[in-house]
Amino acid sequence: xxxxxxxxxxxxxxxxxxxxxxxxxxxxxxxxxxxxxxxxxxxxxxxxxxxxxxxxxxxxxxxxxxxxxxxxxxxxxxxxxxxxxxxxxxxxxxxxxxxxxxxxxxxxxxxxxxxxxxxxxxxxxxxxxxxxxxxxxxxxxxxxxxxxxxxxxxxxxxxxxxxxxxxxxxxxxxxxxxxxxxxxxxxxxxxxxxxxxxxxxxxxxxxxxxxxxxxxxxxxxxxxxxxxxxxxxxxxxxxxxxxxxxxxxxxxxxx
Amino acid sequence: xxxxxxxxxxxxxxxxxxxxxxxxxxxxxxxxxxxxxxxxxxxxxxxxxxxxxxxxxxxxxxxxxxxxxxxxxxxxxxxxxxxxxxxxxxxxxxxxxxxxxxxxxxxxxxxxxxxxxxxxxxxxxxxxxxxxxxxxxxxxxxxxxxxxxxxxxxxxxxxxxxxxxxxxxxxxxxxxxxxxxxxxxxxxxxxxxxxxxxxxxxxxxxxxxxxxxxxxxxxxxxxxxxxxxxxxxxxxxxxxxxxxxxxxxxxxxxx
DNA sequence: CAACGCGGGCGTACGACGTACGCCGCGCGC
DNA sequence: GCGCGCGGCGTACGTCGTACGCCCGCGTTG
Numbered sequence: 001x002x003x004x005x006x007x008x009x010x011x012x013x014x015x016x017x018x019x020x021x022x023x024x025x026x027x028x029x030x031x032x033x034x035x036x037x038x039x040x041x042x043x044x045x046x047x048x049x050x051x052x053x054x055x056x057x058x059x060x061x062x063x064x065x066x067x068x069x070x071x072x073x074x075x076x077x078x079x080x081x082x083x084x085x086x087x088x089x090x091x092x093x094x095x096x097x098x099x100x101x102x103x104x105x106x107x108x109x110x111x112x113x114x115x116x117x118x119x120x121x122x123x124x125x126x127x128x129x130x131x132x133x134x135x136x137x138x139x140x141x142x143x144x145x146x147x148x149x150x151x152x153x154x155x156x157x158x159x160x161x162x163x164x165x166x167x168x169x170x171x172x173x174x175x176x177x178x179x180x181x182x183x184x185x186x187x188x189x190x191x192x193x194x195x196x197x198x199x200x201x202x203x204x205x206x207x208x209x210x211x212x213x214x215x216x217x218x219x220x221x222x223x224x225x226x227x228x229x230x231x232x233x234x235x236x237x238x239x240x241x242x243x244x245x246x247x248x249x250x251x252x253x254x255x
Numbered sequence: 256x257x258x259x260x261x262x263x264x265x266x267x268x269x270x271x272x273x274x275x276x277x278x279x280x281x282x283x284x285x286x287x288x289x290x291x292x293x294x295x296x297x298x299x300x301x302x303x304x305x306x307x308x309x310x311x312x313x314x315x316x317x318x319x320x321x322x323x324x325x326x327x328x329x330x331x332x333x334x335x336x337x338x339x340x341x342x343x344x345x346x347x348x349x350x351x352x353x354x355x356x357x358x359x360x361x362x363x364x365x366x367x368x369x370x371x372x373x374x375x376x377x378x379x380x381x382x383x384x385x386x387x388x389x390x391x392x393x394x395x396x397x398x399x400x401x402x403x404x405x406x407x408x409x410x411x412x413x414x415x416x417x418x419x420x421x422x423x424x425x426x427x428x429x430x431x432x433x434x435x436x437x438x439x440x441x442x443x444x445x446x447x448x449x450x451x452x453x454x455x456x457x458x459x460x461x462x463x464x465x466x467x468x469x470x471x472x473x474x475x476x477x478x479x480x481x482x483x484x485x486x487x488x489x490x491x492x493x494x495x496x497x498x499x500x501x502x503x504x505x506x507x508x509x510x
Numbered sequence: 511c512a513a514c515g516c517g518g519g520c521g522t523a524c525g526a527c528g529t530a531c532g533c534c535g536c537g538c539g540c
Numbered sequence: 541g542c543g544c545g546c547g548g549c550g551t552a553c554g555t556c557g558t559a560c561g562c563c564c565g566c567g568t569t570g
Contacts, residue, residue: 057555155473173382180384212395219409238498243494327549331529
C-alpha cells in the first residue's frame with residue numbers, strides 16, 4: 001500500500017515526542033513504563049554493548065517488560081534512536097568559559113570528543129539527518145556563543161562550528177575503531193600492526209610504494225605508541241583553529 | 256561454540272580476496288560467476304538504491320543467479336563490502352598535478368568529494384576499520400606524494416592527509432543527507448525548511464535562543480540557496496589548508 | 511457500590527535479512 | 541567412456557522490526 005521506505009525515522013513523530021513531553025497519565029503515574037525509562041534503558045544498552053545489540057526485544061528485556069510494550073510509548077526503533085541522541089546532548093556541560101574564541105572553541109571540541117567517547121554508538125547513529133530536538137537546539141545556541149562577536153557573518157559562524165565538530169567526529173571515529181579492534185581481536189593496536197607486519201611487507205615494499213611504506217611505518221609506530229588517535233585529534237584541532245584565526249584576523253583588520 | 260561476533264568482517268579473508276586475485280579455473284573461464292562480476296553488480300545496486308537495498312538476495316538477482324551462489328566466491332556480506340570499497344578506490348584518478356602542495360591537496364580533496372558523490376554508500380560503509388587493499392594502498396601512496404618534501408615529519412604528513420580527508424567526508428555526508436532528504440520527501444531543502452518554519456518558530460523564538468534562531472535562519476536560507484553544502488565544503492577546506500600552511504611556513508623558516 | 515469502558519501491556523505471527531548445510535548435475539582428466 | 545570435483549542452488553534456521561488484536565485491571569460514572 002504505502003510505498004514509503006521505513007528505513008528512516010519520521011521526523012515529525014520524533015519531534016512530537018521530544019518537544020511535547022506529555023505528562024504521565026494520572027493512572028500509573030509513578031511506576032509504569034515511560035518514554036524516559038525506555039530511552040534511559042536503551043542508552044544503557046547501547047553504551048554497554050553497542051548499537052548492534054540495541055534491539056527492541058533487548059530494551060523490553062532490560063525493563064522487565066514485553067517487547068511490544070515499548071511500542072506503546074515509541075513509534076519505532078528509528079524514533080527511539082532520535083530521542084536517545086537528543087537526550088545525550090542534554091547531558092553536555094555548557095559552562096561559561098573565560099578566554100577568547102579560541103579557548104572556547106577548544107573547550108567545545110574537547111567536550112564533544114568526551115561525549116563521543118562516553119557514547120560511542122553516537123558515531124554511527126548520527127549518520128542520518130539530525131532531528132532538531134530541544135537539547136540539540138540548546139547545544140547549537142551555546143556553541144554559537146563561542147564564535148559570536150568576533151566579526152564573522154552568521155553563515156561563517158555556522159560554517160566554523162560545522163568544521164570544528166566535523167573534525168571532532170572524524171577523530172572520535174578513528175579512536176573508536178581502535179577501541180573496537182582491541183576488544184574484538186584481544187590485541188592492542190600496536191600488537192595488531194606488528195602481527196601483520198610480515199604480511200604487509202610482502203606487498204607494500206619500499207620499491208612498489210616508497211612513500212606509503214615509510215610513512216605508514218611511522219604512523220603505525222605512532223599508533224603503537226598508544227596515543228595515535230589523540231595525536232591526530234590534537235594536530236588537526238590546532239590546524240583547524242589556526243585556519244579559523246586567519247579569517248578572524250582578516251575581519252578584525254580588514255573591516 | 257565460537258563466541259565471535261559476526262557483525263564485522265574478517266580482515267584476513269577480505270585481504271585474501273583483494274590481493275590474490277585467483278585466476279578463473281579453466282572450466283568456466285569465460286562466462287561464469289566471478290568475484291569481479293559480483294562486486295560490480297553489488298556496486299551498481301548500492302549506487303542506485305543505497306546500502307540498505309544491498310542484500311545478498313538482491314545481488315544474486317541482479318546476476319540472474321541464486322542467492323547462495325554468491326557465497327561460492329565471497330565468504331559473506333561484510334567481506335563483499337570490503338572488496339567493493341577497495342574497488343571504487345581503484346577508480347580514482349591519480350594525475351600528476353602542477354603546482355605546490357596546496358594545489359595538490361585541494362585537488363585531492365575535490366577528487367575524494369567526487370568519489371563520495373558517485374558512491375554515496377561509501378559514507379556509511381567506511382565506518383569500520385579500512386581494509387588495506389591494493390587500491391587503498393596505492394591511493395594512500397599517491398596522496399602522500401602531495402605533501403612530501405615540504406618539511407613535515409612522516410607522522411605529520413599522515414596527520415595532514417587524515418585531516419583533509421576527514422573534512423571531505425564530513426562535508427560529503429552533509430551533502431548526501433540533503434540529497435536523501437529531497438529524494439524521500441520530494442521537497443528541496445529550501446522547501447523543507449520553509450514548511451517547517453512555523454513549527455520551528457513556536458519554540459525556537461529569538462527570546463529563548465537568540466543566537467541559534469538568528470544564525471539558524473541565516474544558515475537555513477543559505478541551504479535554501481541551493482549551495483549550502485558546497486559552501487561548507489569550500490569554507491572548511493580553505494580553513495584547513497590555511498591551518499596547514501602555518502605549520503609548513505614554520506618548518507620552512509624554523510629549520 | 512456495581513458496571514463499564516478505556517488504555518497500558520503483551521503473545522503471536524509475518525516478512526524481511528544473513529547464511530549453514532547438503533544436494534545436484536555438468537564437464538574435464540584419465 | 542567413466543567418475544569425480546566443483547560451480548550452482550533449494551531449503552531451512554535464527555535473527556530482526558513491527559502489525560494486529562486480545563486481555564485485564566483501574567478510574568469514572570450512575
